[in-house]
Amino acid sequence: MPLSLLFASCLLIAALAFLMGRGKAFKSAGGDIRKLHSLPGYYGWNSALMVLLPSMAALVIWLAVQPLVINSSVSQMISTQSVEASSLDLIMSDVRRVAEGLNKAVEAGAMTEAEVSGATAESMNVRERLGAVGVALGSDVSNETLQAAQSYRDLSATSGLLRTIAVLALALGGLVFGVVRTNKDFRARNTVERVILGLLIAAASIAILTTVGIVFSLIFNTVEFFKLYPAADFFFGLTWSPSFGGGSDLGILPLIWATLYISLIALAVSVPVGLFAAIYLSEYAAPLVRSVAKPLLEVLAGIPTIVYGLFALLTVGPLLVDIFGSNGVLHLGWMQGGTAVMTAGLVMGIMLIPFVSSLSDDIINAVPQAMRDGSLGLGATHSETVKQVILPAALPGIVGAILLAASRAIGETMIVVLGAGAAARLSMNPFDAMTTVTAKIVSQLTGDADFASPEALVAFALGMTLFVMTLGLNVIALYIVRKYREQYE
Amino acid sequence: MTQMPGTIKAAKMTDTKISARNVQVYYGDTHAIKDVNIEIGSRAVTAFIGPSGCGKSTFLRCLNRMNDTIDICRVEGNIDLDGEDIYDSRVDPVQLRAKVGMVFQKPNPFPKSIYDNIAYGPRIHGLVRKKAELDEIVASSLQKAGLWNEVKDRLDGPGTGLSGGQQQRLCIARAIAVSPEVILMDEPCSALDPIATAKVEELIDELRENFTIVIVTHSMQQAARVSQRTAFFHMGNLVEIGDTQDIFTNPVDKRTQDYITGRFG
Ligand SMILES: Nc1ncnc2c1ncn2[C@@H]1O[C@H](COP(=O)(O)OP(=O)(O)OP(=O)(O)O)[C@@H](O)[C@H]1O
Ligand SMILES: [Mg+2]
Numbered sequence: 001m002p003l004s005l006l007f008a009s010c011l012l013i014a015a016l017a018f019l020m021g022r023g024k025a026f027k028s029a030g031g032d033i034r035k036l037h038s039l040p041g042y043y044g045w046n047s048a049l050m051v052l053l054p055s056m057a058a059l060v061i062w063l064a065v066q067p068l069v070i071n072s073s074v075s076q077m078i079s080t081q082s083v084e085a086s087s088l089d090l091i092m093s094d095v096r097r098v099a100e101g102l103n104k105a106v107e108a109g110a111m112t113e114a115e116v117s118g119a120t121a122e123s124m125n126v127r128e129r130l131g132a133v134g135v136a137l138g139s140d141v142s143n144e145t146l147q148a149a150q151s152y153r154d155l156s157a158t159s160g161l162l163r164t165i166a167v168l169a170l171a172l173g174g175l176v177f178g179v180v181r182t183n184k185d186f187r188a189r190n191t192v193e194r195v196i197l198g199l200l201i202a203a204a205s206i207a208i209l210t211t212v213g214i215v216f217s218l219i220f221n222t223v224e225f226f227k228l229y230p231a232a233d234f235f236f237g238l239t240w241s242p243s244f245g246g247g248s249d250l251g252i253l254p255l256i257w258a259t260l261y262i263s264l265i266a267l268a269v270s271v272p273v274g275l276f277a278a279i280y281l282s283e284y285a286a287p288l289v290r291s292v293a294k295p296l297l298e299v300l301a302g303i304p305t306i307v308y309g310l311f312a313l314l315t316v317g318p319l320l321v322d323i324f325g326s327n328g329v330l331h332l333g334w335m336q337g338g339t340a341v342m343t344a345g346l347v348m349g350i351m352l353i354p355f356v357s358s359l360s361d362d363i364i365n366a367v368p369q370a371m372r373d374g375s376l377g378l379g380a381t382h383s384e385t386v387k388q389v390i391l392p393a394a395l396p397g398i399v400g401a402i403l404l405a406a407s408r409a410i411g412e413t414m415i416v417v418l419g420a421g422a423a424a425r426l427s428m429n430p431f432d433a434m435t436t437v438t439a440k441i442v443s444q445l446t447g448d449a450d451f452a453s454p455e456a457l458v459a460f461a462l463g464m465t466l467f468v469m470t471l472g473l474n475v476i477a478l479y480i481v482r483k484y485r486e487q488y489e
Numbered sequence: 490m491t492q493m494p495g496t497i498k499a500a501k502m503t504d505t506k507i508s509a510r511n512v513q514v515y516y517g518d519t520h521a522i523k524d525v526n527i528e529i530g531s532r533a534v535t536a537f538i539g540p541s542g543c544g545k546s547t548f549l550r551c552l553n554r555m556n557d558t559i560d561i562c563r564v565e566g567n568i569d570l571d572g573e574d575i576y577d578s579r580v581d582p583v584q585l586r587a588k589v590g591m592v593f594q595k596p597n598p599f600p601k602s603i604y605d606n607i608a609y610g611p612r613i614h615g616l617v618r619k620k621a622e623l624d625e626i627v628a629s630s631l632q633k634a635g636l637w638n639e640v641k642d643r644l645d646g647p648g649t650g651l652s653g654g655q656q657q658r659l660c661i662a663r664a665i666a667v668s669p670e671v672i673l674m675d676e677p678c679s680a681l682d683p684i685a686t687a688k689v690e691e692l693i694d695e696l697r698e699n700f701t702i703v704i705v706t707h708s709m710q711q712a713a714r715v716s717q718r719t720a721f722f723h724m725g726n727l728v729e730i731g732d733t734q735d736i737f738t739n740p741v742d743k744r745t746q747d748y749i750t751g752r753f754g
Contacts, residue, residue, distance in 0.1 A: 371599060373555065378586065378667060379610065
């Protein structure tokens with residue numbers, strides 16, 4: 001039975017269980033809801049969950065385990081010579097492809113079931129026959145592969161049947177169990193709530209486990225990289241010049257330098273502007289202005305960063321060249337091309353303005369009205385109150401907001417890819433093109449890199465460095481923000 | 490001594506500090522204070538009592554124009570401080586509030602040190618030129634507020650680290666530090682325990698010598714203990730004002746009687 005049908009039948013059984021459970025609960029209470037421990041719906045849900053939980057769990061586990069089991073039993077059919085000539089992974093993917101092709105051919109009516117199971121490489125040109133139904137194979141199919149594919153198909157079919165039986169049996173068993181258990185004193189509400197709690201916990205753990213998984217894959221690959229490339233050269237190297245032929249210099253310092261330089265410019269733009277905007281909006285703006293301006297500012301935050309990147313590339317860069325370039329209005333000749341640290345920094349600053357302003361706005365608004373009243377009541381003017389009471393009270397929170405903005409700036413990719421240039425360089429001139437950690441991660445992994453070479457693996461080491469930096473900033477920021485919150489509670 | 494308008498019962502008073510005539514306050518369309526006439530005597534404690542929502546706080550906040558900070562609030566009528574209309578366009582509400590200080594229901598120390606809390610007002614108003622003078626003001630304000638002995642060793646500690654009662658006395662000290670002429674207190678003891686309340690009441694009694702004090706309270710006993718004159722508000726109207734003793738023993742209006750005997754509110 002196909003997966004979707006199986007799933008649908010489980011749902012159907014669950015719906016049935018719901019109705020039966022609810023009905024039975026009703027009947028056991030003699031139609032008087034007040035005699036039931038829980039509302040009738042809970043009994044229904046309880047029965048439905050008894051159907052769904054075990055059957056779906058079994059289905060998921062089966063789906064995860066089946067390919068592993070089949071793979072390992074089929075791969076025993078592959079002789080060691082062929083494994084040595086190629087690799088087991090490649091052969092197995094051939095096997096799967098042939099097996100799928102055969103399935104398709106049977107479905108399309110191009111082959112009969114008997115033909116497929118009786119086929120040998122000698123008796124049939126598998127490549128040609130499969131090509132006819134639209135499955136292209138890279139090479140002729142060896143007898144061994146064909147045999148393996150046949151057994152792969154058989155195993156899959158058997159396992160599919162078993163799966164259907166097992167899941168349906170569990171679903172029906174659940175139905176019986178759930179409905180039999182239902183009577184007026186059964187605590188259906190508590191059971192259902194426990195199940196829901198379990199679901200919530202599962203959702204939370206998925207999020208956490210994924211993070212852990214990401215970190216581990218980063219660590220694993222980083223360690224791989226450091227086996228191929230000395231860590232000291234990576235962390236303290238002053239040149240970055242990867243060449244895929246080998247013998248590259250992979251020093252991170254120029255990248256870190258550019259990253260920090262660009263972030264600094266971005267913060268220099270976004271912090272004052274964002275903060276002043278927040279002060280104006282939360283303290284001075286009339287309600288009407290605020291109700292228009294605040295959403296508008298937040299729209300800025302919703303613009304995809306690639307759009308900012310284009311803005312940097314097409315507008316800000318050329319504009320800066322017109323001013324600071326050798327033919328620019330100032331005749332300074334500081335800037336050679338449109339892509340530069342300054343270009344990326346300015347645009348990133350604009351991107352961060354709404355981020356800083358909306359966080360700061362929340363924080364300023366969180367300063368209690370009593371604080372304002374206290375200051376105004378002493379004869380302070382509004383701006384004295386803002387300067388001397390509200391901002392100091394909000395300062396830790398604002399610092400936290402700035403650190404969060406900094407960690408976003410450090411991790412930003414699209415704007416620097418488009419706006420900052422591609423050359424790694426250690427330079428003080430903000431009008432030089434430089435490139436950042438994130439931009440290099442992109443360029444090291446795109447293209448035909450061999451994933452086992454240090455030139456590709458370095459991306460993970462870069463990613464790990466970035467991860468540690470932003471994590472550190474976030475931790476500090478959250479710590480500060482939280483500490484500040486405690487003050488008023 | 491000024492002559493008081495008709496409806497209000499005459500009572501012996503030293504001097505009139507504040508006099509309000511035909512005051513109306515609106516919050517948008519809500520008419521919160523209706524035609525209130527009142528005289529508040531100098532160097533005495535006047536208590537405002539009345540059921541919740543009757544407009545005590547609203548009227549109190551008119552006296553130092555704190556209502557200006559509420560957008561939808563509109564005040565009409567005349568309020569004179571020492572014979573000058575405080576709602577005159579030439580009066581700067583900020584300077585007015587330096588003369589008419591306020592202590593709020595919930596202690597609201599700034600998240601600064603104890604010292605800086607007290608020094609805040611004098612600094613803003615440029616009352617001092619030298620650090621020594623400021624030290625002097627801080628010390629004397631804390632002494633007047635009866636807090637000096639408890640905090641003199643921790644002036645650099647945060648004001649928010651004090652207990653609720655200490656915080657409230659800190660706020661009173663903060664108000665005193667700008668040497669106002671009038672201190673408005675809106676239920677200053679409602680967040681305090683009986684011991685802290687007793688201390689604050691004692692303090693109010695001492696402050697009476699130098700300041701004019703108006704206090705809003707929900708406690709009859711407190712009004713009776715600390716005030717010389719009591720005003721009873723009801724649904725935005727000033728029902729009755731008179732010597733505290735008279736109000737509590739011999740109220741003229743039926744509503745006042747019902748309220749102080751606990752029949753409503
Ligand atoms: N900021 C405001 N906006 C709108 N209406 C308000 C505002 N403040 C007070 N009011 C209204 O004005 C009336 C008087 O309120 P006020 O706070 O002066 O009462 P109160 O006597 O101090 O009460 P309580 O003893 O509970 O403090 C109430 O009806 C209240 O709803
Ligand atoms: Mg009040």
